[in-house]
Amino acid sequence: MRNNAARKISTEDVNKRLSLPADIRLPEGYLEKLALSSPPFDKPLSRRLRRVSLSEIGFGKLETYVKLDKLGEGTYATVYKGRSKLTENLVALKEIRLEHEEGAPCTAIREVSLLKDLKHANIVTLHDIIHTERTLTLVFEYLDKDLKQYLDDCGNLINLHNIKLFLYQLLRGLSYCHRRKVLHRDLKPQNLLINEKGELKLADFGLARAKSIPTKTYSNEVVTLWYRPPDILLGSTEYSTQIDMWGVGCIFYEMVTGRPLFPGSTVEEQLHFIFRILGTPTEDTWPGILSNEEFKSYNYPKYYPDPIQKHAARLDSGGANLISKLLQLEGRKRISAEEAMRHLYFQELGERIHKLPDTTSIFALKEIGLEPEVKLRPVPEPVHIQSRRLSLVLG
Template sequence: MRNNHHRRISNEDINKRLSLPADIRLPEGYLEKFAMNSPPFDKPMSRRLRRASLSEIGFGKLETYIKLDKLGEGTYATVFKGRSKLTDNLVALKEIRLEHEEGAPCTAIREVSLLKDLKHANIVTLHDIIHTDKCLTLVFEYLEKDLKQYMDDCGSIMSVHNVKIFLFQLLRGLAYCHKRKVLHRDLKPQNLLINEKGELKLADFGISPHIQLEAQHQGVGCIFYEMITGRPLFPGSTVEDELHLIFRILGTPTEETWPGITTSEEFKTYNFPRYHAEPLVNHAPRIDNDGHDLLSMLLQFEAKRRVSAEDALRHSYFKCFGEQVQTLADTASIFSVKGIQLQKDPGKRSSVHPESSKSSKIEK
């Protein structure tokens, strides 16, 4: 339906809007190899010249990557595990079909243009972009699993200490995005990738900027709750189900808690009963007082009453990490701080089953 409204996107449009990431990570020794034939570096290299030398090295070319197993498939994209012949590192290859449907290039361009400019320890790195007539391939760093798989692997019982480490990293990534006016519209455990060091990174920015009433609450608070309890906070299957569950726990919103809600047509059509808020601790007994306080601040109905990611990072719940985590460089990992490390999760299964340790993806 929405296709009719899209202007047809040509290859030139895509080429105009894409350029290789500014700080593409070259293997050591590669630049020296080309320095002989290239002009002196005393003046800035033109983009065309820079792209030429990068493509000589092998960036922007499909044959630079070996495709391994398929990790997942979505409407527009298929994701493969791969290996770079340049660096020998594992990568995730997200192939976006361009001829399939007109929404795909828009989504792809949005994801690429956002990710090219985001350089942060808690945001997945885009290493390379390959554009052919039929396909746009985004080459991402490879992470072993997503948060959903991580929780499944520990039988949904995560160490409360690890929950705190993951939540802090999620908030760091989001605070960085918000500072750059980028909103991640689809925060869910499948879009949070985790490597074997325990570094958590936001993935999948190719989300349409449309947001509905029921989507307001899919967010950090819900992920925090799911990590601490092992189950989704609002597992509704329809919008009405979902809102029903939200209101049963947080109380049905009133003009006082959410100004303007009572005049919302969508809200009026459902005609919800008047629920009173239940104490969150009834639902999440493993949470301490500081955690409970932070969770309540994250789950406020109204966006302007909800705590921002930046303020949440300074909440007393994270005091045990010490002061140093507050001044980390954007690209520095939380694990660069002495003494911060993951603990063994109480329900963790040993990875005897190949399925449980099976690789992750950059979400469809």
């Protein structure tokens, strides 16, 4: 007969019983601070009991987290750097104000329902959700740098091998999302977070005004023009996974050159930049384009495509081929994330990288590692690009 005598809970018991993710495992000795006891654990908890036990430990409670620094503030939310008393790990706390008249809470809740099911090494992890009368606080793993900041730190010249690793991780995270019919729709360097290991993680899945995964700044800007594909700029509402692949191509170019590829300030100017490099579309290259009223209204000159290597001399032939497959004017012609991961450009990374479990970092492989960056003096962007980047980020 089972002995139901109470005994102290060990951290091993709790981690096993509650099925905590590896990155939020409770530190040894933490439970000594708590007056918790329990019968021996021989089965996982039911969902209801698991919620109760998580609450007892401190999940879902504001007092579990200490605010350290404010990272950014927007229309609906304030984001803080914080620390978890449970794990002593740094976290990002996004505090959404519920009293706002518009629909931030419902969009945030919708995104939370999506994000809680996205478990991948290249997607920022949502750790906890805290609901009070006045706020909804989302607790995420903390990464202290985004790709734009990484570029700045390298003097806008990232090591070419490291670019390959960052691009592969971006594609890996996107492929996971796309297999689950999830579109990011707002890819830009500020939404790609990087930790000290070189792990790159997709952040900010806010498709409308409210944004769920913390990045450095916030605004109610829907989508950044610089990374928006021409089909969407011309009014298409037929979103598919190819909307994200255009943004990947733009980010790839920016990592290689240190500057944005198409830094337009209006839709008309954005399309002009695109056509000037990739060529003005014709009925042959983009069937149906001459029937598009917006395209006809702009009356663009007839541009012929330029070789992308003319604008990005550091690109090798494999990289140039991949970026050309990403930057197809017509959405259906763009390469998929899954196909791109198998492109010849990544061949030197080997076969094992394609067989990793979703939640395993590519850096778990001994043959994969970042190379040292040469710390150059930052090359300042032209003033017109600086001002546009600022308005694009801050709204």
